[in-house]
Amino acid sequence: MIEATWIAFAFVMGLAARAIGLPPLVGYLAAGFTLAGFGGHIGVGPRDSVALEHIAHLGVLLLLFTVGLKLKLSNLVRREVIGGGLLHFAISSLIFLPAIMLILDLTWQQGLLLAIALSFSSTVLAAKVLEGKRELRAFHGRVAIGVLIIQDLIALVVMSLASGKVPSAWALLLFGLPLLRPLLFRLLDASGHEELMVLLGLLLALVVGGHGFEQLGLSSELGALAFGAMLAKHKRATELSNSLWGIKEVFLVGFFLQIGIGGLPDGEALLFAIAMAVLLPLKGMLFFFLFMLFRLRARSAFLTGVSLTNYSEFGLIMASVVLPQWMIPLAITVALSFVISAPLNRIAHPLYERLAKRLIPLERNIRHPDEQPVSLGDAQVLVMGMGRTGRAAYDYLREKGYRVVGLDSDPVVIEQSTKAGRQVLFADGEDQMLWQQLEMPHIDAVILALNDAEAKIIATEKLRERGFAGLLVSHAMYEDIARRIQQAGADRTYLTMSEAGAGLAEHVYRDLEQRGQSRRG
Template identity: 75%
Template sequence: MIEAVWIAFAFILGLIMRQVGLPPLIGYLAAGFALAAFGDTFGVGPQDSYILAHIAHLGVLLLLFTVGLKLKLKNLVRPEVIGGSLIHFVLSTVIFLPGILVLLDISMRESILLAVALSFSSTVLAAKVLESKRELRAFHGRVAIGVLIMQDLIALLVISIASGTSPSAWALLVFAIPLLKPLLYRLLDMCGHEELLVLLGLFLALVIGGVGFESVGLSSELGALAFGAMLANHKRAGELSQSLWSLKEVFLVGFFLQIGIGGLPDADAIIFALVMAVVLPLKGVLFFFLFLLFKLRARSAFLSSVSLTNYSEFGLIVASVVLPEWLIPLAITVSLSFIFSAPINRFAHPLYERLANRLIPFERDIRHPDEQPLSLGDAEILIMGQGRTGRAAYDSLATKGYRVVGLDSDPVAIEASIAAGRQALFADAEDQVFWQSLQMPQVHSVVLAMNDAEAKTIAVQKLRSRGFKGLIVSHAMYEDIAERILEAGADLAYLTMSEAGNGLAEQVNRAIISRQPAPQDQQN
């Protein structure tokens, strides 16, 4: 009965928020507050929140595990990511701290921790917004996600220091964890693509990482993050993260419900949240100028900053551990920041176009290496996608004497193609900046071999909009997708399974003919 009431309130209010264009998690917080106010009517009260506490903790651990799966050092060890995140953390904490000390009657320790909690940006909101706009792999998306991961690591460090827990001597065993990497890789390879994959993620995040680290006096959050990071370079890390995504989101609903059920906000909490909402744009402005300092163009700096202009659920996680009395005011603050940030992110590109003339003069006269124009040189055929289909097309065309180049948004696929002797470059067909900087002077034909149907449609539209008159050929799994690609401007769209069937039939026909006896043999 209790669980049914939680689910009903969360679903209804989450759906309402989604319909008005706001993140559903604002509805989950509202559901918690509604249960705090009217829960007695439905037989639900704060005394039942211990169940939610367990669910919420599972959600946090799964969130950190999936964050760890994205912890690729080559994306973090970059000046704009490390420098931008650390400098912003220090400056924003220093900016918030005096105001907190003046306006609030709290100790220096509480003031510092509160300023730290306000310095973080939302991993959940930014990742969802960037994913919905298909910009996670775009340059500004990678910068924003890198900064968020750095902030998550800082948050874990703050929790470990502020909680004051002392590890046991057995905690030294964590330094042997890297030795487990071959075993973990082997387990991931053995689990297939179904429920065992999900159970492996739960086992590593909750059992080995969570309970294991707690048993030696370390943070369970740190354990979940560490075991996720161990698998980050595996080729199936993205698949594992995707398989856990929905489960993690459901458990995180419990986290936001738990905050609301803890009690209704008073006038002081609402005033605090309103003040923090007013100063929120300063966070984005600070990010913008820091990114410019690290050679980003105004456009990339602006789009990355907009993604980071909000307060973080990690601030709530920090508060739940070291500032429990500030959990509800911070929850209201995070909600208001989402209400501000969600619509701004939705219209970030048109907004930049309107502000471009004012923002571009702030650019430095040097360009970030990742934003240099991409030239395909003397290549005649461009193959977008370096999976099995793209590699086969590349090899076949190259043997016929064409100059071919391959593009892919997966660094692993690029490395494999280069190792096999192909010319391959990293690029994302859904990255607007890529199309603006692409130089393809001698390309007369483009083969679209990506898996994502939307990416293929976007690629066709971008090629035609930039005036490309050459041949565009794509493959598709289904007829309706092939029709969409053709409507976008492609010349040919082959149905993959139909062509495979035709090829298989041709091979069978050849085999039958080769086995038939010659006419003279039949006469004998």
């Protein structure tokens, strides 16, 4: 079976990539190129590539649907998102155009379309990396996704104009989509918590959103994103996203395989890809300075810029419509940018720590939209991360009479906690400027309930470096992570599942003791 070949190659190459410290998706790309080179010897043919293309497309739709589930319109209607996205598109297109015309013998129209294709950043890679680090709702994650959506909308307009196709007149009905939100909410409520909920997600992402938008002459990707965004305010949006996680991840493996399996490059295609890879840092630097222009702090501008330093799969989609002869060179260029961008994103936080002294002086001396608190007042206990664990710790200590304050980088979590009567402020525990400037004169204990392990390690190190001598405790899923957090300076690190089991056993013990006393009485 050809599916067995895909799975075997993807697993082996993904495992090899992980072994050398690269994300598995780099291995999936390598597996695709390997299949392209040896496909004829192992029974992989063009018809199989078509099947893989369908699988890859489903993965992209599901990814965009889950991104939409975490999206709010307010994240798009921001100066740094709209201004940064539009200015970067215009400036980068003008930067790439002369370089392309110098290297290649093209008409200016073809050169312009190629420059536009290279100006976009990868929605799939950026969303996957941010989701993997649980930073989709952090400030820099929301800005990055907002810019990507602006770029995707530009790509859709360019493809429509360049191909001569126009949306169906029925597309005007889409302005009435918000009227369907109550119905969608009821469907999600009625679907329960098991397979019906998964099927509802697939129906909305692939059928109603994906196929439905295609029938109206619009992008299926836009449809999946739109229907995800319509459910973003539902209380079970996160549960729906989690239920689709496994299916989406498997299909996305097909996306990365498909890029590589499209064909092996010739010498000219490789030279083109290398030349564009050399220009890739300019793309990231342009993002950084534009975000600084729009008043972001250096850290947010840097992390957002890094996540957008790559070339886009939308460039391939656009090329398939208007530049089919450039599909393979662009595929190699996109793949090479992934190879560069994926490990760069993995070390983005430590890299910023090294560059912070040079980048922070570039900040404008004004109030920034991602400003963080400067004082915790008279609070005695600080809880970093207000997810389920953080909320439980906060509520327990507050009931015991302690003055507690929470910090989180997710505006949705902050809004929900504030409505519940908790004092929660916006802050990012991995930001070294937070710990340098934060006044916490009465804090006796810090609880690290952050999702990301690296965030807990960095926060622990920064707290100890600033001289905090109080109690510092954390939780972790795995023993090796627990050891690293303690080595960074934590007093105690509790294994989440072990503590949950011990707590459950304690409740059982108390109930058994009470029953025993009742019988003896």
